[in-house]
Amino acid sequence: MSTDNLPARPAQAPLLPAEFDDALRARLAALDTASDEHAQDQRPDNTVRSYAADWKTWTAFCGQLQIPTTAATRGTLRAFVDYLWNREKRAYSTIDRKLAGVTVTLRTQYGVVISPEDTKAARELLKDYRKKAEEAEEPARGRGKAPAMRLDTLRLIVDKCDGDIFGIRDRAMLLLGFSIAARRAELAGLRLRNIRDDDNGLLVDVRVSKTEPRTVPVPFGTNPATCPVRAWKEWVEAAQIAAPDRHAFRRIHHTGAVQPQGLTPQRAGDLITAAGLRAGVEALFTGHSVRSGFATEARRKGKDRKAIAAITGHKEGSKVLDGYMQIVDQWDEQDNALIGLGL
Template sequence: MSTDSLPARPGEPPLLPDQFDDALRARLAALDAASDTHADDQRPDNTTRAYRSDWKTWEAFCAQLQIPPTAATRGTLRAFVDYLWNREKRAYATIDRKLAGVVVTLRRPPYRVLVDPDDTEAARQLLKDYAKKAAEAEEPERGRGKAPALRLVDLQLIVSKCDTDIFGLRDQAMLLLGFSIAARRAELAGLRLRNIRPDDNGLLVHVAVSKTDPRTVPVPYGRHPATCPVRAWQAWANAADITDPDRHAFRRIHHTGSVQPQGLTPQRAGDIITAAGLRAGCANLFTGHSVRSGMATEARRKGKDRKAIAAITGHKPGSKVLDGYMQIVDQWDENDNALIGIGL
């Protein structure tokens, strides 16, 4: 038996990669494959679906150019941006995400193609230039744009318009708890009963399904019973008879009113929030992300520290997204608006 793959003796230098024998290389390749499979299993379903869609778009584009999909160069990536912007009329955020999806997919098996970061940056710079020219030409903004923040006054109105039946109880609980934990729609749909633990002061909600790191949010009792997230959750859980800790916290409901064992998809969770806003007659078209931006915006309006807000939203220090929420409020603050108090 070859001893080349055995650990080095004390005092001997470790083997370098070009000294590995075939048996060790095979073991390392098997470990790589197993780790890839495990990482894929951990990736959120919506991310996997998005990457799959991005790759299909890239394959169709490459077929038109009669090039293999592994030919990701500065020229082909720029051409891809041009194709999506000028022919497909896609939104800026969509094109940026598709670029990322293509690069990530190429990096993984079976392709294992590492795209030069400078080539990717060149394509992104072209996209920025297109967007800048479109703005200068006063072209209509593409895509849905940012989700409008669900302000507290709107939340109060929407909750008050919810029915008192099982559908209304679920919608109230989703809106109020989603607002309180600054939930993305996938985070709301991913909650299990075991993630929501009662506490003397309210609830401890562990957001395990997240784009970023998991977080635990302490949700206190509300001052007003009608908008209290804790009471709303308890009312829904009791009415739906949710007892299995491994089942979803928010479920599908049959049109007859019977609660189903299946959980909601992220898309359906967002649709429920949108529909609730429409029923209440709100001027803004709220989406699944509106409860998240709404919580951050309202907390800032009340003078809450950005670190305290980030602890609930899960944003990293210096997050540009969180900065965007802060700017909504801070633009009218006398300490952040240089025009206020100067004598105009």
């Protein structure tokens, strides 16, 4: 075989890691620290809080076993799953997330890399526990899926919002949240600079997201009472928001004075829940309900899955997005083999 096209060998072979001197090691360690801090700064606040809560649970567990928190092995991870499932009675999704939180914290804060086979073994045990619980017909754990805020209900809730500054904010948050299929953290994370005027409506840059950032074009609504663009402009004018780096949705003092501080994700979700309760809706909506509601209504209107995913930020073939569609598709002639059989 000819070697004419191969790159020339370097005159001096590169140093191997074992040959690094102390000065180089120090520079590399500083780079590691800086990169970790930068990555931490990019992580959404709610993710940081979740990881902190996961680590607190892990620390309490390790304290009971009298083992160091860095002792994450196949056995300790399985014991952690058993502890959370059988003693703490946690939901499946909560335990799965806590495993991820502990793994990330150990890697980023302590340099402990857990074997993928060990985490897989822990998750397999978790799946076995869930399967046995289903076979025993035990009640499902956790809150379950957020109820979808369908369009007719959204109209009712928006109509029941007061005409004061509180109602103006809640109406804008509900309608814009529905239009961009927002998670509560995405609503809370919006800054004024993320929402830009366009001749056709608004361009909303969703930067704070658990998935990839996305830009959602929000057109003017055909009904002025539920138009997200008009609702947003009314809120901006009423709240006198001007600083581009300030939060789009703010806290409001009980006197009606708009505060410079933004809403937390928890507060944004609570406001959506409260708006539904004020309107007398039986379903208990959460911060995720506007997101689920958009996907459900868009599918019901026959919108293409790719067009829906472009707004929700889901990847192609997402099982989560399919779960939203199920509400509609189960009664679709193409997706329900019973329809048209002649029964």
